[in-house]
Amino acid sequence: SYGRITATASYLPPKVVTNDDLAKVMETSDEWIASRTGIRQRHIAENENTSDLCIHVANTLLQKVKKQSSDLDFIIIATMTPDYHTPSVACMVQGAIQATNAYAFDISVACSGFVYALSLANKLIQTGAKCGLVIGGEVLSKMLDWQDRSTAVLFGDGAAGVVLEASDQPMIVKEKLYSNGSLGQALTSGLVETTDYQKTVHPLQMEGRAIFDFATRTVVQSVKELLADEAQSVDYFLLHQANARILDIFAKKLQVPREKFLQNIQHYGNTSAATIPLLLDEAVGDGTIILGGKQKIILTGFGGGLTWGNLLLQV
Numbered sequence: 001s002y003g004r005i006t007a008t009a010s011y012l013p014p015k016v017v018t019n020d021d022l023a024k025v026m027e028t029s030d031e032w033i034a035s036r037t038g039i040r041q042r043h044i045a046e047n048e049n050t051s052d053l054c055i056h057v058a059n060t061l062l063q064k065v066k067k068q069s070s071d072l073d074f075i076i077i078a079t080m081t082p083d084y085h086t087p088s089v090a091c092m093v094q095g096a097i098q099a100t101n102a103y104a105f106d107i108s109v110a111c112s113g114f115v116y117a118l119s120l121a122n123k124l125i126q127t128g129a130k131c132g133l134v135i136g137g138e139v140l141s142k143m144l145d146w147q148d149r150s151t152a153v154l155f156g157d158g159a160a161g162v163v164l165e166a167s168d169q170p171m172i173v174k175e176k177l178y179s180n181g182s183l184g185q186a187l188t189s190g191l192v193e194t195t196d197y198q199k200t201v202h203p204l205q206m207e208g209r210a211i212f213d214f215a216t217r218t219v220v221q222s223v224k225e226l227l228a229d230e231a232q233s234v235d236y237f238l239l240h241q242a243n244a245r246i247l248d249i250f251a252k253k254l255q256v257p258r259e260k261f262l263q264n265i266q267h268y269g270n271t272s273a274a275t276i277p278l279l280l281d282e283a284v285g286d287g288t289i290i291l292g293g294k295q296k297i298i299l300t301g302f303g304g305g306l307t308w309g310n311l312l313l314q315v
């Protein structure tokens with residue numbers, strides 16, 4: 001068997017914070033944020049943590065495929081902002097939905113999380129599992145330094161995911177995952193330091209230029225290598241939503257029409273592991289992507305670790 005996506009779902013915390021809202025509390029402007037990133041607003045969790053967002057997604061997914069939680073063999077949550085170090089968000093979700101037959105675990109590869117998790121889940125199905133959930137979920141707002149305008153304006157909260165079920169039709173046509181830990185200091189979040197009994201949790205910090213260049217050079221190259229001469233046959237490119245200008249650069253370097261690069265960063269900001277499933281769920285919801293329609297799409301994640309990865313799917 002092979003893993004096949006049979007449903008998608010997402011959940012955004014209700015509070016919307018616009019660029020103008022941020023301009024009231026820090027030195028920035030809607031003009032700067034929108035022109036440099038493409039972001040116009042983001043959802044910010046209040047009294048909800050990452051597990052709460054993921055539980056909403058899990059329940060919606062089960063409703064969509066009309067399955068019981070006991071039908072699930074596994075739950076994988078991709079997150080860089082877990083509620084706890086332990087229990088995992090995945091185990092919290094399992095407990096909340098009573099998925100008594102599932103094994104559950106988180107994976108932590110920042111914005112490549114959903115791509116890594118989907119690749120791994122496919123292998124669980126290929127080695128005998130029948131059905132599972134793969135969800136990317138983040139509450140990045142709790143990790144941000146709201147005095148640092150260079151990062152505070154970029155990120156948002158949200159969760160989205162898929163049901164993966166056993167099928168005799170392969171969905172993942174080609175894939176390659178990468179990491180380069182020697183560049184990991186370019187994007188850090190949540191360092192816990194204890195000096196003379198004082199516990200300090202460091203906020204998200206990013207060397208923007210270095211990551212931007214990594215995305216528009218190394219990651220572009222990896223997509224070129226995966227697609228070889230098939231770039232023109234791909235219907236849609238679903239890239240991690242880190243910055244709208246990155247989509248422009250990818251389209252130009254791959255010589256593919258810009259409209260093939262789906263974009264929703266304007267509504268959500270960068271929700272790290274949730275950006276790709278959120279984009280996929282919206283595209284399925286509005287009929288752009290049809291599950292079972294044989295379209296060719298590529299999922300490309302890139303970010304903290306540093307990590308990156310490409311999955312070429314025939315959905």
Ligand SMILES: O=C(O)C1CCN(c2ccc(-c3cc(CO)ccc3Cl)cn2)CC1
Nearest residue numbers: 036111208209211212215242243272302303
């Ligand atoms: O134009 C400017 O001055 C700035 C220049 C720097 N920018 C950046 C730089 C890097 C990222 C980013 C973040 C992650 C983390 O998920 C992953 C992947 C990327 Cl490429 C997002 N924005 C914002 C506009």
